[in-house]
Amino acid sequence: MKKKEFKNGVVYLGDCQEVMETLDKNSVEVCVTSPPYNLCKRYSNYENSKTSKSMTEKYDKWYDDDMPEWEYQGWQQSVIHSLMRVCASSIFYNHKVRFAWHNRNVFRSESNLHHPMQWLAKFPIWCEIIWDRCGIGNPSRRYHIQEERVYQIQKPRKWSNDLGLTNIWKIPPSRNDGHVCTFPEKLVENCILPTTEEGDTIIDPFLGAGTTAVVAIKHNRRFIGIEKDEEYFNLACKNIAKAEEENTEKVLDTSPRV
Numbered sequence: 533m534k535k536k537e538f539k540n541g542v543v544y545l546g547d548c549q550e551v552m553e554t555l556d557k558n559s560v561e562v563c564v565t566s567p568p569y570n571l572c573k574r575y576s577n578y579e580n581s582k583t584s585k586s587m588t589e590k591y592d593k594w595y596d597d598d599m600p601e602w603e604y605q606g607w608q609q610s611v612i613h614s615l616m617r618v619c620a621s622s623i624f625y626n627h628k629v630r631f632a633w634h635n636r637n638v639f640r641s642e643s644n645l646h647h648p649m650q651w652l653a654k655f656p657i658w659c660e661i662i663w664d665r666c667g668i669g670n671p672s673r674r675y676h677i678q679e680e681r682v683y684q685i686q687k688p689r690k691w692s693n694d695l696g697l698t699n700i701w702k703i704p705p706s707r708n709d710g711h712v713c714t715f716p717e718k719l720v721e722n723c724i725l726p727t728t729e730e731g732d733t734i735i736d737p738f739l740g741a742g743t744t745a746v747v748a749i750k751h752n753r754r755f756i757g758i759e760k761d762e763e764y765f766n767l768a769c770k771n772i773a774k775a776e777e778e779n780t781e782k783v784l785d786t787s788p789r790v
Contacts, residue, residue, distance in 0.1 A: 541755035545765040548737035558620040561732040566626035570604040605651040621689040624723040628680040659684040688727040720747040742768030746775040
């Protein structure tokens with residue numbers, strides 16, 4: 533297991549469950565994460581389909597994301613169980629409804645639908661948040677889908693909604709060089725600012741480009757990040773180092789002059 537320590541936290545390269553087994557119970561305040569969605573991209577024949585060039589290029593860069601659905605859902609439940617042990621407060625879990633009508637969807641249900649509640653229903657869900665992505669999705673024969681969900685699992689220990697947030701968040705998606713599916717910093721802020729205080733620790737077991745850690749740094753929180761892909765691990769470390777440098781410069785700029 534490889535790790536890199538920073539002033540404000542640590543990033544692990546490895547399997548998230550193996551790493552979380554080494555963490556103490558209630559050792560972090562909250563989790564903010566977005567796991568792989570199990571899109572089964574390898575079953576699509578993009579050369580002979582109507583998939584756009586940009587989407588084809590995006591999927592070509594995708595990591596392995598093609599587990600049997602029953603295995604995927606069981607894995608996600610196991611990860612959440614681990615998070616409930618290490619988190620003293622809420623788990624913010626970003627996912628979406630997946631329709632399984634396409635010929636790439638070799639793992640289907642009778643409804644041709646995979647909904648996060650199929651594996652989340654037995655967890656203590658405190659709030660269901662609708663993330664309005666403020667755009668139009670991919671062309672299809674259904675209404676354009678422009679929302680995802682953020683499930684807040686477990687009641688927060690701390691709460692101060694000075695932002696006046698409702699459970700509908702209008703936040704455009706973000707882009708990050710080197711990663712195909714980052715989530716925006718504003719989404720992380722909406723999760724951690726009402727439920728944590730300065731100095732609290734935030735965990736993200738699917739760190740990706742490091743957005744959760746970067747936002748934690750900007751708001752004087754600590755972080756634990758876990759990423760199993762070495763390329764993304766290196767990208768996250770790069771982004772975190774940059775955020776810490778910028779945060780240090782910001783502190784120096786606002787320090788009183790003597």
